[in-house]
Amino acid sequence: MMAISKQEARPVLSVNKWKFITWLFIITILMLFASQTSAYLVRRAEGNWVEFALPAVFYWSTGVLLISSVLMHLSVRAAKKDEFSKLRLMISGTFILGMIFLVMQYMGWQELQVAGVYLKGNPSGSFLYILTGLHAFHLISGLFVLVFSLLAAFKLHINAKNLVQIEVCATYWHFLDILWIYLFVFLLYFR
Template sequence: MRTTLLFLACLGVIAAWWLLRQGLFSKPWLETTPSGELPPETLSPIPTAKIGLGVFIAVAGTLFALFISAYSMRMQLADWWSPPAPPILWFNTGVLILSSSALEWAKWSTRNEESTGLRAGLAVASIGTLVFLIGQVIAWRQLESAGYFLSTNPGNSFFYLITGAHAVHVLGGLVALGITADKVRRVSDPGEVGLSVELCAIYWHFLLLVWLVLLALLTGWASDFVAICRGLLT
């Protein structure tokens, strides 16, 4: 439960920082204008698509927080046996970090109107994401070949459920990334796809954050961290 609250708190802090950065908390009705001039628009400076993505991330983050809470409570029972984390998960983590960094590079390229960097960043992110998904399938196959089947133990079921839910979100993001890459192919000005690339980058950073939390949970690092914190506080 404490791990879930910590995860939700982190999401809340990040969301508040992002909203402040985007100016959603500004009060345009308090702004004054010289006489004779039209008042500024009171519409939110944040594009609708970005607000929609923020809502989706909040919902998805809550879903994973519930998974983490259920995992933490279920593992306290006597019949729980956690499956070993396949070593390929560390490789998959590195690939996801690379994909997230590549999209940040692509976002920077749109701001500087560099078509070459934009296309290269999207290509690296797309390939890296595909490699990550293939790596997750390999991890599942390795567990099955070692006898850790879905219905053998609750720990196995949660492992497949949590990693599978994350993979579904990655797959959905890959579709959006493909649509963005198609837009880039059809336009000549990188600035025209700046918003689409930025949305992809934000979503990939979210996927990376969630995966790091899940990896810490599945490998036992989260429990060790909580135990260390308890020891420091007592």
């Protein structure tokens, strides 16, 4: 008799499409900022570079963004426990702090203009506005993601059995926070 061997069925590995799209978007943003910070360094090495202090409000806005990241983390934890009111509160708090961050960025740009640093003029100022402006643009997109998550939380579409939307939102928001910290440290070090 011939022994027939059965091949074991291998589990199919799959990734949620929304998580995959989010990571592709994050990689694209990383490439954008890598190219911009590289261009910054190359242009800075050429000379004719005006050094100036970053506005104090940028320090405070960094703290605001870090606190927003903590609230975003707490929203995911609340969703895992089906604590719906806490989930909505934490997402709302994250959104409010994101808006405060944008206002603080605007205040920083105004402070730069008072100091004589403009978008047009010396490349050092131009790069600062471009880098912080690009980040602000992406943060606005993060605020839209937060709004959709908040609406889903009110409709109870986010819960312990359906976490994809809040996980995608948290991944993107934490990425934006980490990106800001990178930019802030980069701008502090390479003035």
